[in-house]
Amino acid sequence: xxxxxxxxxxxxxxxxxxxxxxxxxxxxxxxxxxxxxxxxxxxxxxxxxxxxxxxxxxxxxxxxxxxxxxxxxxxxxxxxxxxxxxxxxxxxxxxxxxxxxxxxxxxxxxxxxxxxxxxxxxxxxxxxxxxxxxxxxxxxxxxxxxxxxxxxxxxxxxxxxxxxxxxxxxxxxxxxxxxxxxxxxxxxxxxxxxxxxxxxxxxxxxxxxxxxxxxxxxxxxxxxxxxxxxxxxxxxxxxxxxxxxxxxxxxxxxxxxxxxxxxxxxxxxxxxxxxxxxxxxxxxxxxxxxxxxxxxxxxxxxxxxxxxxxxxxxxxxxxxxxxxxxxxxxxxxxxxxxxxxxxxxxxxxxxxxxxxxxxxxxxxxxxxxxxxxxxxxxxxxxxxxxxxxxxxxxxxxxxxxxxxxxxxxxxxxxxxxxxxxxxxxxxxxxxxxxxxxxxxxxxxxxx
Amino acid sequence: xxxxxxxxxxxxxxxxxxxxxxxxxxxxxxxxxxxxxxxxxxxxxxxxxxxxxxxxxxxxxxxxxxxxxxxxxxxxxxxxxxxxxxxxxxxxxxxxxxxxxxxxxxxxxxxxxxxxxxxxxxxxxxxxxxxxxxxxxxxxxxxxxxxxxxxxxxxxxxxxxxxxxxxxxxxxxxxxxxxxxxxxxxxxxxxxxxxxxxxxxxxxxxxxxxxxxxxxxxxxxxxxxxxxxxxxxxxxxxxxxxxxxxxxxxxxxxxxxxxxxxxxxxxxxxxxxxxxxxxxxxxxxxxxxxxxxxxxxxxxxxxxxxxxxxxxxxxxxxxxxxxxxxxxxxxxxxxxxxxxxxxxxxxxxxxxxxxxxxxxxx
Ligand code: SF4
Numbered sequence: 136x137x138x139x140x141x142x143x144x145x146x147x148x149x150x151x152x153x154x155x156x157x158x159x160x161x162x163x164x165x166x167x168x169x170x171x172x173x174x175x176x177x178x179x180x181x182x183x184x185x186x187x188x189x190x191x192x193x194x195x196x197x198x199x200x201x202x203x204x205x206x207x208x209x210x211x212x213x214x215x216x217x218x219x220x221x222x223x224x225x226x227x228x229x230x231x232x233x234x235x236x237x238x239x240x241x242x243x244x245x246x247x248x249x250x251x252x253x254x255x256x257x258x259x260x261x262x263x264x265x266x267x268x269x270x271x272x273x274x275x276x277x278x279x280x281x282x283x284x285x286x287x288x289x290x291x292x293x294x295x296x297x298x299x300x301x302x303x304x305x306x307x308x309x310x311x312x313x314x315x316x317x318x319x320x321x322x323x324x325x326x327x328x329x330x331x332x333x334x335x336x337x338x339x340x341x342x343x344x345x346x347x348x349x350x351x352x353x354x355x356x357x358x359x360x361x362x363x364x365x366x367x368x369x370x371x372x373x374x375x376x377x378x379x380x381x382x383x384x385x386x387x388x389x390x391x392x393x394x395x396x397x398x399x400x401x402x403x404x405x406x407x408x409x410x411x412x413x414x415x416x417x418x419x420x421x422x423x424x425x426x427x428x429x430x431x432x433x434x435x436x437x438x439x440x441x442x443x444x445x446x447x448x449x450x451x452x453x454x455x456x457x458x459x460x461x462x463x464x465x466x467x468x469x470x471x472x473x474x475x476x477x478x479x480x481x482x483x484x485x486x487x488x489x490x491x492x493x494x495x496x497x498x499x500x501x502x503x504x505x506x507x508x509x510x511x512x513x514x515x516x517x518x519x520x521x522x523x524x525x526x527x528x529x530x531x532x533x534x535x536x537x538x539x540x541x542x543x544x545x546x547x548x549x550x551x552x553x554x555x556x557x558x559x560x561x562x563x564x565x566x567x568x569x570x571x572x573x574x575x576x577x578x579x580x581x582x
Numbered sequence: 583x584x585x586x587x588x589x590x591x592x593x594x595x596x597x598x599x600x601x602x603x604x605x606x607x608x609x610x611x612x613x614x615x616x617x618x619x620x621x622x623x624x625x626x627x628x629x630x631x632x633x634x635x636x637x638x639x640x641x642x643x644x645x646x647x648x649x650x651x652x653x654x655x656x657x658x659x660x661x662x663x664x665x666x667x668x669x670x671x672x673x674x675x676x677x678x679x680x681x682x683x684x685x686x687x688x689x690x691x692x693x694x695x696x697x698x699x700x701x702x703x704x705x706x707x708x709x710x711x712x713x714x715x716x717x718x719x720x721x722x723x724x725x726x727x728x729x730x731x732x733x734x735x736x737x738x739x740x741x742x743x744x745x746x747x748x749x750x751x752x753x754x755x756x757x758x759x760x761x762x763x764x765x766x767x768x769x770x771x772x773x774x775x776x777x778x779x780x781x782x783x784x785x786x787x788x789x790x791x792x793x794x795x796x797x798x799x800x801x802x803x804x805x806x807x808x809x810x811x812x813x814x815x816x817x818x819x820x821x822x823x824x825x826x827x828x829x830x831x832x833x834x835x836x837x838x839x840x841x842x843x844x845x846x847x848x849x850x851x852x853x854x855x856x857x858x859x860x861x862x863x864x865x866x867x868x869x870x871x872x873x874x875x876x877x878x879x880x881x882x883x884x885x886x887x888x889x890x891x892x893x894x895x896x897x898x899x900x901x902x903x904x905x906x907x908x909x910x911x912x913x914x915x916x917x918x919x920x921x922x923x924x925x926x927x928x929x930x931x932x933x934x935x936x937x938x939x940x941x942x943x944x
Contacts, residue, residue, distance in 0.1 A: 210659055
C-alpha cells in the first residue's frame with residue numbers, strides 16, 4: 136500500500152526541523168520515536184495519509200514532534216479505541232488506507248487493555264507501539280501492571296511482589312495479526328518495526344525500554360539488561376505472531392455485506408385491508424399470559440390492524456428479566472385520537488390467558504383496578520371471582536392451544552367491547568392462526 | 583425511531599453495547615446501516631463504543647451511540663473528549679430507574695443533571711428530549727444537525743417509556759430534511775481556529791489533505807498543547823461561548839399558552855404526555871392553565887420561558903425523579919413566582935396527579 140508515485144520525492148523524516156525531544160536524557164522514548172520515524176520514512180507514505188494517535192504519559196508528548204502528519208492526542212488508555220474508530224471509518228466508509236499508528240505506554244496499555252484486545256480481534260489495520268518502561272513516568276515512577284517482579288518503583292518500594300502480565304500473550308490470544316516484543320537495545324528492533332508496518336492488519340510491538348528518571352536509578356538498570364528482564368519474567372522476545380492470511384476487518388465486512396440477504400421490509404400479513412373502524416373513544420387493554428405463548432405478538436397484531444383501520448395505538452410490553460420464562464404482558468391503548476398518557480389506571484379490557492399471566496395481573500395491581508365496566512376474559516381453567524359484570528370465562532387453552540389462547544381471548548374481548556368490526560377481528564385470526572381461526576371465530580363471535 | 587432519525591440524518595457509523603432500554607436502537611442500527619453503506623459495530627463495552635464513534639466522527643463521518651444511565655456513566659470521559667476536541671457526535675441516552683444498575687425495565691427522568699453536568703468545567707451539553715416516537719426521529723435528526731453545526735456532542739434524552747413504547751407514527755405530514763453544515767478546512771490557521779470566541783471552527787477530517795492536530799488537552803487554536811496561555815483560555819471560553827451565543831437559535835418547545843392563565847406547567851420527555859392530558863382535563867373543567875413542553879432542554883430556552891411566564895403566578899414542573907432536576911435548573915429564571923414540583927419514581931406521573939396540582943392554587 137501507499138507505493139511511492141514517481142513524482143514524489145522520498146520523505147526523509149517526518150519530524151519537525153531540529154527536533155528537540157522533550158524526554159529526560161537517555162529516555163527510551165527518544166529511541167522509539169527515531170525508529171518509528173525511520174520505519175515511516177522507509178515506507179514513504181505521504182504525511183497526510185498518516186494519523187498518529189497518542190495516549191497519555193510521557194510518550195503522549197510525541198505528537199508535538201511531528202510535522203505534517205495528522206495527530207490525535209487522546210485520553211488515558213483509550214488511544215486504541217479512538218484509533219479503531221478512525222481506522223474503521225477510513226477503510227469501511229471512506230475506502231481509503233490511512234496509516235494509523237498508536238503510541239501507548241505500559242500504563243495506558245493496561246487501562247485500555249480492552250481496546251487493544253478489541254482492535255486485535257477485529258483486525259483493524261494499525262500499528263500499535265507499546266512503550267513498556269515498567270513505570271508511570273509522568274506521575275513519578277509508580278508501578279504498572281507490566282512492572283517486573285522485584286522491581287522497585289514509587290509504589291513498590293520493597294520490590295514488586297506481583298508478577299507482570301504478558302501483554303503479547305494476551306494479544307496473541309486475541310488473534311492479533313502481528314505481535315512482537317523487542318527492546319530499544321535489540322539489533323533486531325528496526326527489522327521488527329519494518330515487519331510490523333508491513334502487516335496489513337493489526338500489528339502490536341511491545342518495546343521494553345528505559346525510564347532513566349525513575350526506573351534506572353532505583354534498579355541499577357542498563358539497556359543491556361532489558362533482554363534479561365524479559366527472560367526473568369517469561370516474556371518471549373522477537374516476532375511472536377505473524378499471521379499473513381488473516382483478512383482485516385474491512386475485507387471481511389465487505390464480504391459479509393455483499394452476501395447478506397436483502398433486508399425485508401415487514402408488512403402486515405392481513406389478507407385484505409381492515410374495515411373502517413367505528414371506535415368513539417380510547418380503549419385500554421391489558422393482555423397477560425405466559426412467556427413463549429405469543430402474548431406480545433398477538434397484541435402487536437391487533438395494534439397493526441388498528442393502525443391500518445386509521446386508529447392511534449400505543450403498546451408496552453413487560454416480562455421478567457429472563458425473557459423466556461414466567462409471565463408475558465402487553466398494555467395497549469387504541470384510540471381515534473392521538474394518545475398522550477400511556478399508563479392504564481382503569482383498564483377497559485383485561486385478558487388472562489394463563490396462570491402466570493393471572494398471577495402477574497394480581498401482583499401489579501391490575502386486578503384491583505378492574506371496574507364494573509371492564510370486560511374481563513379469562514381462560515376457563517383459572518379461578519377468578521371479579522366484581523365486573525363482564526367476566527367471560529372461555530375455553531382458550533383447551534380449544535385454541537396455548538399459543539393462540541392469548542389472541543383468542545383478546546379478540547373475544549375486542550368483539551365484546553366493539554373495538555374493531557368483527558370482519559377485522561376475523562382477519563387477524565386468519566392471519567395469525569391459520570386452520571384454528573375457524574374454531575376461534577366460532578368461539579369469539581358467539582360471546 | 584431514534585435510529586430512524588439517525589439514518590435520515592445520514593449517520594454512517596454506530597458502535598454500541600446492549601443495555602435495556604437502549605438496545606432497540608443498537609439493533610435497529612445493526613439491521614439498517616450495512617445496507618446503507620454504513621457500519622454498526624458491537625463494542626466490548628460502552629467506553630470502547632463511544633471512543634470508536636468519536637474516532638469515526640474525527641475521520642469525517644456522522645456517528646452515534648446509544649446507552650442508558652449505567653453506560654452513560656462509563657462514557658462520560660469520552661463525552662468530555664468529544665467536547666474538548668470539538669467533535670460532532672450524537673448520544674442517545676434512554677433513561678431507566680437508577681442509581682447504579684437500578685431498574686432496567688422501569689422508566690425514569692433521573693439522568694438529566696448527570697448528563698448535562700458531565701464535564702469538568704460544567705460546559706453546556708446540548709440536549710433534546712423527545713416525548714413520543716415521532717419526536718425520537720425528528721429530534722435525533724436535529725441532534726445531528728446541532729452536533730455538526732456546533733461541533734460538539736449532543737444528547738438525545740429519552741427514557742424507557744418513550745423508547746420502548748410502540749406507537750403509531752405518521753410521517754406523511756412532511757419530515758424535516760437534514761441540515762448539513764460546512765465541512766471544510768481552516769487551512770493553515772489550525773484545527774481549532776476561530777476569529778471571535780463565539781465563532782465555530784470549520785470541521786476538518788483526520789486523513790484529509792489538511793493536517794489535523796486534535797487533542798483533549800488544553801490547547802491553542804492550532805491544537806498545540808499549552809498550559810494557561812491567554813490563547814488557551816480563549817479556546818476554553820470559546821467552547822462555551824459558541825453554544826451560549828446561539829441559545830436563542832436552538833429553542834425547540836411546544837407552547838400551549840392561555841394568556842389569562844395564572845398557572846404554567848413546564849414539562850419534558852414522557853411527562854409532557856401526562857401534562858398535555860392534564861391540561862386538557864383542567865380546561866374542560868373551566869380552569870385556565872398554560873403548558874410549555876420543552877424539547878430543547880439545554881441550552882435553556884430562555885426566550886420561550888420568558889414568553890410562557892408572562893402573567894403567570896405559579897409554575898408546576900412534573901418530573902420522574904425525587905429532587906426536581908429540571909426544576910432546579912429553571913428556578914433562577916422564574917422570579918418570585920411560586921415553583922412547585924410533582925416528583926415520583928417507579929411509575930409514570932399520571933394526568934390526575936398533575937391535575938390535582940393545577941387545581942390547588944398556591
Ligand atoms: S520520566 Fe521516564 S519516561 Fe518520562 S521522559 Fe523521563 S525517562 Fe522518559
